[in-house]
Amino acid sequence: MPIEAVNRIAVVGSGAMGSQIAAVCALAGYPVRIQDISEESLSKARKVLTEQLEKRVEKGKWTREQVDGAWSRMTFTTDLEEAVRDADFVIEAIIEKVDAKRELFARLDELAPAHAVLATNSSTIVSSKIAGATRRPSQVCNMHFFNPALVMELVEVVMNPDTSEDTAQTTMELARRIGKTPILLRKEISGFVANRLLMALFREALHLYEQGIADFRDIDLAATKALNHPMGPFTLMDFTGLDVNYYVMQQQYAETGDPNLKPPKILQEKFEKGEYGRKTGKGFYAYS
Ligand SMILES: NC(=O)c1ccc[n+]([C@@H]2O[C@H](COP(=O)([O-])OP(=O)(O)OC[C@H]3O[C@@H](n4cnc5c(N)ncnc54)[C@H](O)[C@@H]3O)[C@@H](O)[C@H]2O)c1
Structure with a gap:
């Protein structure tokens, strides 16, 4: 048509x-x-x-x-x-x-x-x-x-x-x-393009923090001040909800079985503690 x-x-x-x-x-x-x-x-x-x-x-x-x-x-x-x-x-x-x-x-x-x-x-x-x-x-x-x-x-x-x-x-x-x-x-893939790019950024940011390479606040600064992102990945994860991001990563891992796609431990801990970000008052940052 x-x-x-x-x-x-x-x-x-x-x-x-x-x-x-x-x-x-x-x-x-x-x-x-x-x-x-x-x-x-x-x-x-x-x-x-x-x-x-x-x-x-x-x-x-x-x-x-x-x-x-x-x-x-x-x-x-x-x-x-x-x-x-x-x-x-x-x-x-x-x-x-x-x-x-x-x-x-x-x-x-x-x-x-x-x-x-x-x-x-x-x-x-x-x-x-x-x-x-x-x-x-x-x-x-x-x-x-x-x-x-x-x-x-x-x-x-x-x-x-x-x-x-x-x-x-x-x-x-x-x-x-x-x-x-x-x-x-032209081909189907779960998460499509934009959300896959975002999840890859989140995953790398979480790994850098988990390995003690840099504090999460400094990783956010790298994204905003060097890459010109309007928000750092930790700020954005808190904003969209750590529970939502955990579920998305869990689903990608379940679909592919790829161990690299497993939700990072630090995210799983936050999820289990119910620290979902803005909506619960605490995620990586604290909100009043
Ligand atoms: N919310 C987002 O951020 C977002 C972003 C992109 C895509 N989506 C997708 O858009 C779709 C809708 O999401 P939403 O956030 O608007 O949900 P929503 O819950 O705000 O709205 C869903 C609406 O669908 C109606 N509904 C349910 N069953 C129906 C049926 N059989 N026939 C007609 N209406 C029916 C409900 O009454 C409700 O008004 C989902 O597939 C979601 O994955 C959501």
Whole structure:
């Protein structure tokens, strides 16, 4: 399908990611239907988006006309059929459970037009685990946005072994048309590219600290003052949650069996003590 044939977008799941992805598409001029199984989630999405978009108007990032225009193009519903029956491109952003996603994709396959691309925003589930639930695996791929989707520019487009070149290129072009910078992964790999780079940095930082080479504060300084990173790795791990980072490393280790990918001991200790970072008041740093 050429990008010119993408006129209507449906976003399924109106949580933290789905609501912002929908707004990004609507701001770019696309009519968007947003579907969720929960009325409560839909009203929360409306409320949170109103606050977020108003803030951006106040800051001068978007004009009142742009934001009003986006609202006029967004509709919210719990009815999946209504949401996708005339959609050319569907972006799924529901709960991170493979069974729920497979069930949804089987229904999308029945309800969405035959030409429509079905993309998943999943952070960890590669689309080959979902595509088989449809009769159109060549039109299924990952389209991975970063949080917050209204702000973060990168989108990772990941092909499964059945994804067609046409689907990949249409998805890449759609990402560009909604103001994002897409990158293409021609093969599936867990963690995709950006999060794998980040985990490699975290792992090396943890090893340097664990071996007594340098204090964690100084390793953070090396990252900010020499590499120009906005935050050092220990600050960032505390910010995203040491529990989350522990789980991600544990999963990479379980998938590959590679001992180099095992979560470093110091991270495991922090995890076991419940020192998860900012959210618990203590991680590598202490927070008041
Ligand atoms: N939060 C992040 O930082 C982030 C970043 C990138 C990608 N993702 C991915 O985006 C997806 C959504 O994450 P989130 O953080 O927005 O989650 P969330 O919990 O904020 O929202 C999920 C929404 O999906 C709805 N839902 C659940 N089952 C559904 C179904 N069968 N049909 C329709 N709606 C359904 C829920 O009611 C909820 O509103 C996940 O796959 C996640 O891996 C998350």
